[in-house]
């Protein structure tokens with residue numbers, strides 16, 4: 647199977663298990679999923695249902711047992727729950743390392759670093775070290791680092807869940823503003839129904855128990871920009887909760 651112009655990643659019949667013999671545990675058993683270009687797709691489901699495993703298979707952190715993943719899987723950005731910055735490197739050098747490992751020509755590095763730090767509001771912090779920054783600022787650096795390689799798709803695994811509520815809220819708003827402006831395709835894993843209702847253009851709800859199967863796909867046509875406290879977002883959140 648190959649992807650079409652308006653599909654960025656297509657997963658077909660994906661299989662993944664952990665363990666061996668009697669301890670073998672199927673997490674993905676023939677999962678199909680298509681990620682359209684420019685969509686913010688949220689994968690939502692309870693803890694342990696297989697969301698992170700899917701992301702790890704797409705970005706090659708886990709080997710798959712069967713099925714296909716088509717699309718430009720060498721051209722991914724990844725933001726984890728933890729920022730995974732190198733504390734002994736400055737903010738700008740953390741981004742530079744990502745650019746180098748993605749073979750971005752060195753003459754583009756300074757401009758890209760400046761541009762993406764400006765986008766996340768950290769242009770003044772380029773020469774700081776990560777430990778001089780707050781948790782929210784560190785996560786913004788991590789988002790800038792992922793965006794700076796200009797990936798075909800940004801994979802995000804609960805990137806705001808380790809932050810306090812106010813910081814997470816501010817960062818979600820900033821993130822949505824940036825992503826819609828860039829028309830960036832995103833696959834975003836969360837177990838937070840409000841976050842999915844606020845961010846997603848499409849919400850894919852996984853069944854409670856592995857192996858992961860899609861319980862429901864909900865299109866979210868609420869126009870951007872959105873207000874997380876609006877009646878529409880809160881109503882959608884209530885609808886989503888009935889499926890998880």
Ligand SMILES: Nc1ncnc2c1ncn2[C@@H]1O[C@H](COP(=O)(O)OP(=O)(O)OP(=O)(O)O)[C@@H](O)[C@H]1O
Nearest residue numbers: 664665673692693694695696697698699700837856
């Ligand atoms: N490396 C591993 N070895 C063995 N089992 C694993 C491994 N990684 C995940 N699992 C198991 O696979 C299942 C799915 O895990 P996964 O992390 O994909 O779930 P999740 O939906 O992302 O959960 P959460 O929301 O808590 O992060 C869980 O039962 C988990 O314990």
